[in-house]
Amino acid sequence: MSEPLTPAETLARLLSGRLQGATRLDLRGLGLTELPPEVLALADTLEVLDVSGNALVTLPEQLAECRRLHTVFASGNRLAALPAVLGRLPLLDTLGLKANFIAEVPPEGLSPSLRWLILTDNRISSLPDTLTECSRLQKLMLAGNRLRRLPSALHRLHRLELVRLAANAFERAEDALPDALLALPRLAWLAHAGNPFHATREQAAVTTAGQAIRWHDLQVGERLGEGASGHIHAARWNQPDGPPLDVAVKLFKGAVTSDGLPRSEMAATLAAGRHDGLLGVHGVIDGHPAGTPGLVLPLLGSAWSPLAGPPSMASCTRDIYAEGQRFAGDRALAILRSAASALDHLHACELSHGDLYAHNLLVDGRGGALLSDFGAASFWPVNDPSRAAALRAIDRRALTVLADEVAARCDVPEAVRQATA
Known part of the structure; x- marks a missing residue:
């Protein structure tokens, strides 16, 4: 050839x-x-x-x-x-x-x-x-x-099915998230962070929820990967008040990504905090010599990898699974239950993930699963229960898509679908 x-x-x-x-x-x-x-x-x-x-x-x-x-x-x-x-x-x-x-x-x-x-x-x-x-x-x-x-x-x-409205000039939630949009029957992935009506809450999350980690306390090593918003490096964090810790460093690579703004991703990641079903975060990088924003994240072992690949041009909104990929029933149930639990935690924090896909779900081959990548995550509008309910339902629709994809590759499909019902 x-x-x-x-x-x-x-x-x-x-x-x-x-x-x-x-x-x-x-x-x-x-x-x-x-x-x-x-x-x-x-x-x-x-x-x-x-x-x-x-x-x-x-x-x-x-x-x-x-x-x-x-x-x-x-x-x-x-x-x-x-x-x-x-x-x-x-x-x-x-x-x-x-x-x-x-x-x-x-x-x-x-x-x-x-x-x-x-x-x-x-x-x-x-x-x-x-x-x-x-x-x-x-x-x-x-x-x-x-x-x-x-x-x-x-x-x-x-x-x-997928809409990105982040980093625009929407002053009001009702302008960015009109009822007609939220009621669309197939909408499952929605990002709306980084707009003026979110500014106060996002700023508060960055300034109050995150530990500042000094750049000169990090020894940054090889690049592990690249996503839509940034590069991931292996690093050693020389903690001022603890032993050195192997971590991952995410350095954002542009002012605007396909999903939104780095500061919005940082705010959502920090506001989400820790949960057994989330990748989590150690803190925000402070003092990068070029002013590049970044996060310090847990470093996972080589056993962890994305559950599937991202959508292709042909599939548009559907992830690409390996040919012949199958899941044992107990493993499939564990993955879906972890994803559902992580999503419930985010919703309790009044956050939508906005990008709940198999390619953002890290698995270890034994049933462990961690939801990652908050590039499309968005806070819910303040004191707006009807929009909060609609945003919750949109995230849940994404979870249903994920469950259907896993169920189609599993010997107990109905049990897997019921795990997220």
């Missing part, structure tokens, strides 16, 4: 006419200021186009001729408006425009066929009502914008 082409090699072949019949184009990070016209020569075959990490300020109107195009990524460019031409792509399923300068979303720019829309980290202050005509929409990523309200008629988005 030949090695895949690099973006530079792809561009060279495209320009020389040697990509006739191609269905995918990877033109990432090439410094392009406009889409090469040769792309349009593939109008009859092109299905996936990735032009992320360039310097594009628009997309050509002729792109609408690519009638088979179902996936477009143009993140990290210089777009000031969502290109209206995208709304004329009849099969457009997935659109990623993260980290541009988009302030305007024209009504005609949203194709009704959209299933997955990523507009994270832009400058959008309002969305057109045509968003609610995207009846296939399952995943809506809007963190890191300037939204103050959502379109009306959200009840039309009955297939919507």
